[in-house]
Amino acid sequence: MLYIEIQQLYKRKMKIAQIAKHLKVTRGTVYKYLNMSFEEAQEYLGNPLKKPKKLDPYKDWIVAWLEEYPHLSAAQIQDWLIERYPDLVIGESTVRTYVKEIREIYQIEKKANVRQYEAVPEQPMGKQIQVDWGETRQKTTTKKEVKLYFIAFVLAHSRYKYMEWQDRPFTTKDAIRCHENAFRFFGGRTEEIVYDQDHLLSVSENAGDIVLTAEFQAYVKNQKFRVHLCRKADPESKGMIENVVKYIKGNFADSRVFKDIEDWNERALQWLERTGNKNVHNTTKKSPVKVFLVEKQHLEPVSSLLSNESTHACIITRNVGKDNTIRFASNRYSVPLGTYGVSPENQVVLDIQGEQQDTLVIRKQSNGEVLAEHQISSEKGKLIQNRNHTRDRSKGIEELKKTVISYFEEQEDALMYVDEVCMKYVRYRRDQLIILQKVIKEEPEWIDSALQKCMREKLYSANDFRDVVRYLKQSNLEESALLHEQQNVSMTPTNIQVETRPLETYTRILGGIVS
Numbered sequence: 001m002l003y004i005e006i007q008q009l010y011k012r013k014m015k016i017a018q019i020a021k022h023l024k025v026t027r028g029t030v031y032k033y034l035n036m037s038f039e040e041a042q043e044y045l046g047n048p049l050k051k052p053k054k055l056d057p058y059k060d061w062i063v064a065w066l067e068e069y070p071h072l073s074a075a076q077i078q079d080w081l082i083e084r085y086p087d088l089v090i091g092e093s094t095v096r097t098y099v100k101e102i103r104e105i106y107q108i109e110k111k112a113n114v115r116q117y118e119a120v121p122e123q124p125m126g127k128q129i130q131v132d133w134g135e136t137r138q139k140t141t142t143k144k145e146v147k148l149y150f151i152a153f154v155l156a157h158s159r160y161k162y163m164e165w166q167d168r169p170f171t172t173k174d175a176i177r178c179h180e181n182a183f184r185f186f187g188g189r190t191e192e193i194v195y196d197q198d199h200l201l202s203v204s205e206n207a208g209d210i211v212l213t214a215e216f217q218a219y220v221k222n223q224k225f226r227v228h229l230c231r232k233a234d235p236e237s238k239g240m241i242e243n244v245v246k247y248i249k250g251n252f253a254d255s256r257v258f259k260d261i262e263d264w265n266e267r268a269l270q271w272l273e274r275t276g277n278k279n280v281h282n283t284t285k286k287s288p289v290k291v292f293l294v295e296k297q298h299l300e301p302v303s304s305l306l307s308n309e310s311t312h313a314c315i316i317t318r319n320v321g322k323d324n325t326i327r328f329a330s331n332r333y334s335v336p337l338g339t340y341g342v343s344p345e346n347q348v349v350l351d352i353q354g355e356q357q358d359t360l361v362i363r364k365q366s367n368g369e370v371l372a373e374h375q376i377s378s379e380k381g382k383l384i385q386n387r388n389h390t391r392d393r394s395k396g397i398e399e400l401k402k403t404v405i406s407y408f409e410e411q412e413d414a415l416m417y418v419d420e421v422c423m424k425y426v427r428y429r430r431d432q433l434i435i436l437q438k439v440i441k442e443e444p445e446w447i448d449s450a451l452q453k454c455m456r457e458k459l460y461s462a463n464d465f466r467d468v469v470r471y472l473k474q475s476n477l478e479e480s481a482l483l484h485e486q487q488n489v490s491m492t493p494t495n496i497q498v499e500t501r502p503l504e505t506y507t508r509i510l511g512g513i514v515s
Contacts, residue, residue, distance in 0.1 A: 126298030188299025
C-alpha cells in the first residue's frame with residue numbers, strides 16, 4: 001500500500017517533499033520506492049530488513065510496543081529494551097534509526113508531543129538544586145488504575161536527578177524525608193534550593209517575604225541552605241525542573257505497569273541509573289553522571305541529625321508482608337513471627353541509625369519497642385533474616401518437655417517415655433511434644449493408662465500415644481454399654497409362681513359335665 005500510494009501521488013505531480021510530508025515518511029523512502037518496480041517492492045516488503053541488524057532479534061517487541069503505544073520515543077524503546085535485556089549494549093542513534101524505519105514500514109504514526117524548553121542561565125557547580133512535584137495515573141497489574149505522586153530533584157549544573165514516589169499525597173514530613181534521601185543520594189547539598197510555590201513548604205508570599213511552614217522552616221534552619229520560591233502561577237520561572245518532571249512522566253512513567261510502591265521506587269532508581277542520569281543531555285551535550293562526578297566535590301556535607309530526630313521517628317513506614325518481612329532498599333528484612341496480622345494496617349516504622357547509616361531499626365510505633373534490628377545490605381534482592389524470627393522460641397524444647405511430663409502421675413515413667421520419643425524423632429521433637437500436649441489437654445483421664453500400655457508395648461510415638469488414648473476411651477465406652485445391658489437383663493423376674501386351677505372349674509365354665 002505504501003508503494004502504491006507513493007506512485008499515485010507522484011503521478012499527480014506532487015513533489016517529493018510533499019509526498020514525504022503527506023505520508024509521514026522521509027524523502028529517502030519516497031525516492032527508494034519510486035525507483036522500484038512493483039515486483040521489487042513486493043520482495044522488499046516481504047523481507048523489509050534484508051540486511052541483518054543488531055535489533056532484528058527484538059523486532060517483534062518493538063513493533064508490538066509501537067502498535068500499542070504509538071507515541072513512544074526511541075529513547076523509551078531503548079530503555080524498555082535494556083530493562084528487559086540488561087546485557088544488551090546499543091547506541092541511541094542505532095535505536096532511533098531502527099525505530100524510524102519500523103514506523104515507516106508499518107505505517108505507525110508518532111503522535112505529536114512537543115516539549116517546551118526555556119533558556120536558563122547555567123549555574124556553577126554546587127550552586128543549586130531544583131525541586132518540584134508531579135502526579136501520574138498508572139495501569140496496575142490487576143487492570144485497574146492508580147494515582148501516584150512523585151517529587152523530583154535535579155542538580156542545576158550537571159542535570160543529575162533523583163526522584164521518589166508515593167501512592168498517597170505528600171505531606172511536609174514526606175517532603176523533608178525525601179530531601180534527606182536526595183542529599184544522601186547526591187552525597188551532599190547545594191547552597192540554594194529552588195521550589196515552586198507549594199502549600200507543603202510555604203504559607204504565603206507576603207509581598208516577596210516568603211513565610212514558610214513551621215516544620216519546613218525548622219528543617220531549613222537546621223540544614224542551613226537558602227530557599228528560593230518561584231512566583232506563583234508562573235511556570236516559566238521554574239526553569240529546567242519543568243522539563244525534568246515532563247521527562248519522568250514521558251519516559252519512565254508513560255505506559256509502565258504498576259505493581260506496588262516498593263517495586264515502583266526500585267524501578268525508578270534503576271531507570272535513573274541506566275537512562276535518566278546516563279543518557280546525553282540535549283542541552284549540555286554531556287552525560288549527567290559524568291558531570292556529576294566533578295560537581296559532587298562541590299556539594300556541602302549534610303548532617304543526618306535532623307533526619308533521625310525529626311523525620312525517621314514517624315515518617316519511614318513499611319507494610320509487613322504475610323511472610324513477616326518488610327521491604328527496604330530492594331531487600332527483604334525479617335520481623336518476629338506473628339507480627340503480620342497483629343493490627344489491621346500491618347504497618348511498622350523504620351529508623352536508620354549508626355555512624356555509617358548502616359543499621360535498620362524496625363519498631364511497631366515511633367519511639368516504641370524495637371521489633372528487629374538488621375545491618376543494611378548493600379546488595380539487592382536479598383532476604384536478611386534473624387534466626388530468632390523464624391519461629392517462636394520463647395519456650396524451648398526442654399521447657400516443653402517439663403510441661404508435658406508434669407501432667408502424669410508417674411513422672412519418672414513419663415520422663416523415660418518422652419526421652420525415648422525425642423531420641424527417636426530428633427528433627428521432629430517439638431512436633432511430637434506438641435501432639436502429646438494436645439492429647440493431654442483433651443483427654444487427661446486416659447493419659448496414665450495410655451502411658452503404661454505404650455511403654456509395655458514399646459510404642460514410642462506421639463501419634464501412637466494418641467491412638468492408644470482413643471482406643472482406651474472407646475473400649476471403656478463399649479464396656480460401659482455392655483455392663484449397662486447386662487444390668488437391665490438381670491432385673492427381669494424369673495421365679496414367679498403361677499396358680500393352678502382345678503379341672504372342674506374350666507368344665508363348669510364351658511357347660512360340660514365332669515365324668
